[in-house]
Amino acid sequence: MNKKYTIKNIDCGHCAEKIESKINDLSSVNSCQINFLSQKITLDIDDDKVESAMVEINKIVKKVEPDCEIVVK
Amino acid sequence: MERQIKSRILQIVVAVILLITALVVQSVMELNFYVKLALFILPYLAIGYKVLIKAVRNILHGQVFDENFLMAIASIGAMVLGEYSEAVAVMLFYQVGELFEKIAVGKSRRSISELMDIAPSVANRFNNGNWVEIDPEEVLIGDKLLVKVGQCIPVDGIIQRGNSTLDMSALTGESLPVDVVPNDKLISGSINLGAPIEMIAESEYENSTVAKILDLVENSSSKKSKAEQFIKKFSRYYTPTVVFLALAIAIIPSLFTSDWSGNLYKAMMFLVVSCPCALVISVPLSFFAGIGSASSKGVLIKGSNYMEILAKANVFLMDKTGTITKGSFKVVKINSKIMAEEKFMEILASVEQYSNHPIAKSIIESHKGRLVELTCEEISGKGMVGIYEKVKYYVGNAKLMEEIHPNFTAVETVGTVIYLATEKELLGEVIVSDTVKESSIVALDWFKEKKYKTVMLTGDNEAVANAVANEVGVAEYHSQLLPQDKVAYIDNLMNSKKAKDVIAFCGDGINDAPSLMRADIGIAMGGIGSGVAIESADIVLMKDDLSAIIKAKKIANKTMAIVKQNIIFSLAIKFGVLFLTTAGLGNIWYAIFADVGVTIIAVLNALRSFKN
Numbered sequence: 001m002n003k004k005y006t007i008k009n010i011d012c013g014h015c016a017e018k019i020e021s022k023i024n025d026l027s028s029v030n031s032c033q034i035n036f037l038s039q040k041i042t043l044d045i046d047d048d049k050v051e052s053a054m055v056e057i058n059k060i061v062k063k064v065e066p067d068c069e070i071v072v073k
Numbered sequence: 074m075e076r077q078i079k080s081r082i083l084q085i086v087v088a089v090i091l092l093i094t095a096l097v098v099q100s101v102m103e104l105n106f107y108v109k110l111a112l113f114i115l116p117y118l119a120i121g122y123k124v125l126i127k128a129v130r131n132i133l134h135g136q137v138f139d140e141n142f143l144m145a146i147a148s149i150g151a152m153v154l155g156e157y158s159e160a161v162a163v164m165l166f167y168q169v170g171e172l173f174e175k176i177a178v179g180k181s182r183r184s185i186s187e188l189m190d191i192a193p194s195v196a197n198r199f200n201n202g203n204w205v206e207i208d209p210e211e212v213l214i215g216d217k218l219l220v221k222v223g224q225c226i227p228v229d230g231i232i233q234r235g236n237s238t239l240d241m242s243a244l245t246g247e248s249l250p251v252d253v254v255p256n257d258k259l260i261s262g263s264i265n266l267g268a269p270i271e272m273i274a275e276s277e278y279e280n281s282t283v284a285k286i287l288d289l290v291e292n293s294s295s296k297k298s299k300a301e302q303f304i305k306k307f308s309r310y311y312t313p314t315v316v317f318l319a320l321a322i323a324i325i326p327s328l329f330t331s332d333w334s335g336n337l338y339k340a341m342m343f344l345v346v347s348c349p350c351a352l353v354i355s356v357p358l359s360f361f362a363g364i365g366s367a368s369s370k371g372v373l374i375k376g377s378n379y380m381e382i383l384a385k386a387n388v389f390l391m392d393k394t395g396t397i398t399k400g401s402f403k404v405v406k407i408n409s410k411i412m413a414e415e416k417f418m419e420i421l422a423s424v425e426q427y428s429n430h431p432i433a434k435s436i437i438e439s440h441k442g443r444l445v446e447l448t449c450e451e452i453s454g455k456g457m458v459g460i461y462e463k464v465k466y467y468v469g470n471a472k473l474m475e476e477i478h479p480n481f482t483a484v485e486t487v488g489t490v491i492y493l494a495t496e497k498e499l500l501g502e503v504i505v506s507d508t509v510k511e512s513s514i515v516a517l518d519w520f521k522e523k524k525y526k527t528v529m530l531t532g533d534n535e536a537v538a539n540a541v542a543n544e545v546g547v548a549e550y551h552s553q554l555l556p557q558d559k560v561a562y563i564d565n566l567m568n569s570k571k572a573k574d575v576i577a578f579c580g581d582g583i584n585d586a587p588s589l590m591r592a593d594i595g596i597a598m599g600g601i602g603s604g605v606a607i608e609s610a611d612i613v614l615m616k617d618d619l620s621a622i623i624k625a626k627k628i629a630n631k632t633m634a635i636v637k638q639n640i641i642f643s644l645a646i647k648f649g650v651l652f653l654t655t656a657g658l659g660n661i662w663y664a665i666f667a668d669v670g671v672t673i674i675a676v677l678n679a680l681r682s683f684k685n
Contacts, residue, residue: 011174011175011178012174012350012354013353013354013357013358014140014308014349014350014353014354017305017353036357037178037181037182037357037358037361038182039182063134064136066130
């Protein structure tokens with residue numbers, strides 16, 4: 001699955017990079033890209049792992065930057 | 074964002090007032106230790122409480138080299154040393170820096186969303202006798218759509234009813250409106266200015282030009298430039314290194330001398346300088362701004378790495394037909410020997426209207442007067458014969474003329490010559506040829522001025538290639554090349570080039586896909602309406618105009634200059650301050666400048682990339 005979501009309140013480029021590299025370290029995620037300026041996160045996750053991966057991803061986001069939030073439309 | 078900025082400004086103002094009060098009170102009366110501490114703790118907490126909370130929280134999460142933590146340690150260190158006003162200053166200026174950063178990011182995001190504003194929001198579909206508003210993503214191929222005045226063309230398609238003018242400036246950077254009539258192609262993302270039009274959808278939204286452009290601009294940041302990769306690597310090592318140096322400077326000399334407070338002060342300054350924010354923010358921001366401003370000029374750059382390569386490009390290979398020339402034939406010379414030119418053209422065009430040859434079309438186009446209906450016949454491979462006012466006229470090439478007039482001599486020229494003759498005499502000829510775009514001359518003049526090497530590659534014959542090369546001023550040309558010969562030529566050049574040479578190939582993107590891919594950087598023209606071009610090239614010029622490369626190159630050069638300035642300036646100041654500190658010459662104000670001051674200056678510099 002290749003999905004693009006909005007990532008809200010991401011205020012520093014440094015944090016975006018940290019979140020991106022931590023999500024990329026997850027074994028369930030094939031690739032993750034965060035575009036800090038357009039506030040978009042692009043995720044490539046295998047279909048059967050989406051749910052569990054999203055839980056992990058949200059945890060990482062909250063941990064690095066508590067104000068941040070991934071908005072799933 | 075706005076609210077956050079306001080509350081931050083308020084916080085800064087309150088802290089400044091409290092700090093000034095504390096400084097004034099301190100200067101007019103002797104204070105005991107506790108009163109003094111209390112006086113300065115107030116502004117310190119007012120400005121820094123959030124940073125302190127975040128620092129503690131992040132440590133609990135196992136994140137040590139976090140900016141909040143570094144600022145907290147540096148300011149608490151200052152407190153311990155009794156440097157109260159410095160402690161407040163560290164926090165205060167850190168917050169001022171953050172505020173500036175927020176404002177800059179907000180401003181860039183707004184500029185970017187303006188660029189992204191070409192996305193159509195609505196489509197009107199004809200459904201059971203009514204127009205129904207739907208989401209552009211729901212449009213299917215073949216749907217009949219209504220585009221009202223002021224609305225955006227939702228998907229690519231073709232006009233069915235209505236004449237109008239379109240504003241295509243968001244796509245091509247060309248501000249002149251374009252007239253459209255039924256059967257004309259419509260490009261999604263253009264805005265309908267004139268009158269309501271009915272159109273038939275020829276693509277779904279996700280395959281339409283506008284969706285492709287948006288996708289490209291949004292994803293361009295995923296292809297990182299060398300400068301960005303350098304910053305990423307650098308920041309990974311820089312912060313921990315500086316923090317360990319700070320520790321070392323606090324501990325090691327203290328073992329030999331008793332000046333531990335002096336060493337602690339030095340260590341504190343190290344911590345203040347340890348954040349690479351200035352670079353981490355400003356470098357990607359410059360690229361994004363550069364790519365954004367290029368796209369508003371009708372030049373799509375697919376990644377910041379290509380921006381970097383374009384800035385270095387100094388050899389430009391160009392295709393001829395469709396790139397330097399218009400790729401369509403036009404009458405360039407009329408030579409009527411006996412009759413008036415108007416009459417001559419009337420006969421010629423009237424005969425040619427019965428031919429399907431592209432050259433015949435160009436003759437009819439250049440004839441402004443009336444066309445007469447005739448009885449005509451085709452003479453295969455040679456031309457036409459027609460009867461006009463009871464006289465037999467022959468229209469065709471030199472071969473045909475040789476048959477009718479045995480002592481005929483052909484006109485020597487570049488281009489195709491079409492003769493008109495009766496059985497008795499030769500009446501004259503027109504010369505039809507592909508014409509050079511004015512913009513190509515502008516572009517090549519500029520290349521020459523910049524001393525870039527230019528080479529024209531063409532499949533056409535030597536005579537045509539030579540004439541075009543002379544007209545536009547290309548230094549070198551190679552004619553009679555098949556597409557694979559072009560690739561071989563580029564291959565050869567790529568293998569034999571000097572290390573500093575960077576080769577760009579500009580073509581129309583349809584026949585030249587392998588060449589576009591083989592060169593260091595491929596520039597395709599006429600991205601409008603051609604999905605192939607958008608996919609095969611690294612840079613797409615939305616308009617069929619070589620001079621757009623000048624704009625793109627200028628933007629790339631400026632962006633790279635800004636990036637270099639920021640990297641050199643930030644590193645020089647940071648290392649300079651670290652050096653002065655180690656030598657015992659620095660003070661906390663130098664360190665604050667090296668952190669916050671440098672970030673602000675670098676971000677302001679990066680924002681210049683938007684103004685092109």
